[in-house]
Amino acid sequence: MAPLPDDRPASAGPILPVARAEELLRDRFAPVAPIERVPLPAALDRVLAEEVVAALDVPPQDSAAVDGYAVRHADLEPDAGTTLPLVARIAAGHPAAAAGEKGAVRIFTGARLPAGFDTVVMQEDARAEGASVVLPAGIEPGANRRRAGEDVRKGTAILRPGRRLRPQDIGLAASVGATRLAVRSPLRVAVLSTGDEIVDPASLAGRPLPPAAVFDSNRYTVTALLRRLGCDVTDLGIVPDAAPAMREALTAAARRHDLVVSSGGVSEGEEDHVRAALQAAGHLDFWRLAIKPGRPVALGRIGETPVVGLPGSPVAAMIAFLTLVRPLVHRLQGCEAADPPPFPVRAAFAYTKKPDRRDYLRVTLTRAADGTLEARRLSRDGSAVLSAMVEADGLVELDEAVTAVAEGDMVPCLPLGSLF
Numbered sequence: 281m282a283p284l285p286d287d288r289p290a291s292a293g294p295i296l297p298v299a300r301a302e303e304l305l306r307d308r309f310a311p312v313a314p315i316e317r318v319p320l321p322a323a324l325d326r327v328l329a330e331e332v333v334a335a336l337d338v339p340p341q342d343s344a345a346v347d348g349y350a351v352r353h354a355d356l357e358p359d360a361g362t363t364l365p366l367v368a369r370i371a372a373g374h375p376a377a378a379a380g381e382k383g384a385v386r387i388f389t390g391a392r393l394p395a396g397f398d399t400v401v402m403q404e405d406a407r408a409e410g411a412s413v414v415l416p417a418g419i420e421p422g423a424n425r426r427r428a429g430e431d432v433r434k435g436t437a438i439l440r441p442g443r444r445l446r447p448q449d450i451g452l453a454a455s456v457g458a459t460r461l462a463v464r465s466p467l468r469v470a471v472l473s474t475g476d477e478i479v480d481p482a483s484l485a486g487r488p489l490p491p492a493a494v495f496d497s498n499r500y501t502v503t504a505l506l507r508r509l510g511c512d513v514t515d516l517g518i519v520p521d522a523a524p525a526m527r528e529a530l531t532a533a534a535r536r537h538d539l540v541v542s543s544g545g546v547s548e549g550e551e552d553h554v555r556a557a558l559q560a561a562g563h564l565d566f567w568r569l570a571i572k573p574g575r576p577v578a579l580g581r582i583g584e585t586p587v588v589g590l591p592g593s594p595v596a597a598m599i600a601f602l603t604l605v606r607p608l609v610h611r612l613q614g615c616e617a618a619d620p621p622p623f624p625v626r627a628a629f630a631y632t633k634k635p636d637r638r639d640y641l642r643v644t645l646t647r648a649a650d651g652t653l654e655a656r657r658l659s660r661d662g663s664a665v666l667s668a669m670v671e672a673d674g675l676v677e678l679d680e681a682v683t684a685v686a687e688g689d690m691v692p693c694l695p696l697g698s699l700f
């Protein structure tokens with residue numbers, strides 16, 4: 281790798297641009313989750329590990345797309361209505377009766393077309409008269425016919441490895457008769473918090489919060505974020521703000537997990553022990569990322585296991601999760617799905633920023649009179665203001681090159697619903 285840019289005093293070390301962190305994740309880590317075969321319903325949200333190939337055409341045969349009357353188009357009058365005798369009746373799921381003679385076949389949506397029948401007239405456009413049916417002029421050849429294989433062709437790869445399986449993926453696998461899919465097992469992730477001021481709300485059982493303490497929200501947020509990504513989370517609770525305790529906790533967790541995620545204790549203070557613990561127990565890749573909020577975030581390894589130290593400030597922890605942990609989890613799960621691109625919204629605010637850094641602004645979205653989506657910044661925007669994350673609809677992402685946004689500029693926005 282090329283030398284890291286260093287815009288800080290030597291003691292502080294470099295601040296890594298997001299693109300370099302992404303490169304590092306790709307180069308240093310590989311999928312680790314084992315592959316298992318699970319029944320279709322259990323495959324939802326898992327990462328597919330093997331291609332699914334269609335064993336048959338879907339639909340398997342030419343069939344009617346509507347309730348009506350099947351005909352051979354050649355039997356219709358070229359420029360006038362046609363009256364044809366009814367020669368058979370075919371309901372969906374029943375084999376097509378032989379319908380040799382000239383005539384129309386009463387047919388229902390999804391039923392297989394008899395051999396030679398290529399067109400279906402919708403029943404609303406036809407008139408049954410005793411044993412015959414009167415069909416209008418102007419019917420197109422092939423109207424209302426579903427062709428065999430028009431959805432899926434036998435032998436094609438319908439689902440590729442690396443995708444996180446959505447409801448429609450599970451349905452498509454079922455449509456070709458699959459019953460089990462090869463998917464990645466859930467990643468085993470250990471989560472802990474650190475900080476002597478941090479108290480688990482569950483530990484107080486209704487008693488008041490002690491002086492100088494704050495409730496641990498990060499462990500709950502991070503656990504929920506990881507569950508959304510299909511991980512099996514081990515809750516390691518709150519680890520004391522002391523180097524030996526942190527070192528032991530991280531080392532033990534790394535032995536039994538595919539990933540360890542902590543929060544708090546990564547910035548510059550002498551009470552911030554995560555970085556030192558990582559350096560002592562394993563290897564520190566970097567500890568500052570060029571993002572705001574979320575800059576103090578450490579990535580390292582103990583043995584082969586990646587360890588991420590998220591910042592303590594609750595919003596910074598979420599943004600650092602988004603930029604670092606989420607892509608790392610994807611990598612370890614073998615998930616290759618690209619995120620949908622951000623969509624442009626009109627800034628209803630002005631903003632100046634430092635170059636060479638990626639900023640994330642919490643915004644609400646409303647539709648302006650001209651139809652454009654308009655983004656408003658939340659007035660309380662500190663990296664500890666988690667309630668503004670709850671209020672937000674999306675994150676405006678301003679990349680490294682941007683130095684200012686003027687009111688009315690179009691800016692890229694990531695909807696929170698697509699991320700978490």
Ligand SMILES: Nc1nc2c(c(=O)[nH]1)N[C@H]1C(S)=C(S)[C@@H](COP(=O)(O)OP(=O)(O)OC[C@H]3O[C@@H](n4cnc5c(N)ncnc54)[C@H](O)[C@@H]3O)O[C@H]1N2
Binds near residue numbers: 498552574593663
């Ligand atoms: N001298 C400097 N100080 C700080 C810097 C810096 O560059 N130089 N960076 C600031 C930035 S930016 C951030 S973000 C924070 C992150 O620091 P730490 O990861 O060391 O986090 P802590 O100091 O442990 O805590 C920060 C803040 O967050 C609260 N916190 C911590 N854990 C939790 C939790 N589990 N649930 C809820 N809240 C939590 C903690 O009480 C603090 O208020 O550092 C700045 N400082």
Ligand code: MOO
Binds near residue numbers: 572574575591593596
């Ligand atoms: O990363 Mo910190 O969140 O900028 O406050």
